[in-house]
Amino acid sequence: MITNEFWLDRWLNGRIGFHQEGVNAWLVEYWPSLPKGSHVLVPLCGKSNDMIWLAEQGYQVTGIELSPLAVVQFLGDNDLPYETQQVGDLKIHTVIGLPLRIVEGDYFLFDEKDFDACYDRAAMIAIPEEIRADYVAHTKARLSPNATLLLVSTRHGGGEEGPPFSVEDDSIVTMWGDAIQKVASEDLVQANPQYKERGYAFFEESVWHILPQQS
Template sequence: MEPHFWHQRWQSARIGFHQREINPHLRACWQHTGAPPNTEVLVPLCGKSRDMYWLAEQGHAVAGFELSPLAIADFFAEAKLTPKREPSGLFVCWQHEPFRLYEGDFFHADALGRQFDLAYDRAALIALPATMRPAYAALLARLNNPGGRVLLVTVDHDAQAPSPPFAVNEAEVRTLFEPCFEVALLAHLEEGARNRRVAAGECTFFDEWCFLLTRR
């Protein structure tokens, strides 16, 4: 998962991971974060996710991190917003309230010196191969204040294709995050044949999991 992989995906519009609808786990489970409306939400590897619109509708500011400038440009164009762009450390910050989207490698987010009380991850952890997930979990821990909460959505499946979304089951989530977070399972959805990969014979099951992580 080198940067050029994601740049190529956006340049060729191979973005099957992008959801046109608001994620149902976000709608159903966000209340468990207990978040005050004005709290800023960290969204790693945000792409042009429509989930960020929903968070803004709940009164939140959004701090997204995205490698591809095409994804960020699409997000603001589809929202009919014209952002300001300015350097911010190792990043370029695209800003139009309530959105600040940082163009650059999320693994350098430490350099901004920012910390958060809320985060939302639908497609970041499952976009990373196993070798990169421990570093991601450690970075998320550093970026969250004590007591900070993360709503995490993962998937589990038995597809053999070595490409995202990767399977990250409950056991792996606990291994990755329990050293620094309390981990609570909020929802488990077995999609079965309703999932297009199962229907196409790419895998025999495809499950979605939603967790609440609370920074110790």
């Protein structure tokens, strides 16, 4: 079972192979243009540089991350000055000079609402199947009714079970609803021999979005 302790240990032991040094290429290609100042939610954010990219586009970015080590590394690696406020069981670190907050704590305790958009890369697929629908419901409850979503998911076979877990396309539609659309995918086994060496027959990374309805 994947518990909070599992993730805290991963950070303590530096087992963070999911972290990307640059900005995610899918994000740059598929993030839709939203009004400046739109509030963007980044659940299970790790120390992703994608948050800096989003903040630099002029969005108000809120990342939520369990591991204090990830938070310290994110703020330290990027030389970001910040102020911290304790709100219940969560610590809110507000960056000075960039429209960016990192909320330290368990995502399921985070109850702010009305976000205009959500960026989920390696978050939903980090959640075990037993509570994945709860994760999606909790995320939807954080978003305004017409919110945008960009989701990077994985579907794989033959290798380790996960995380990242393999999530079927129909399960994504069942959890997120009919408005979600798959816009791109790539089998990483073809592009990267390491996946084959790890036993995967296929490892599809896919990009999904929900775009705001035009009125």
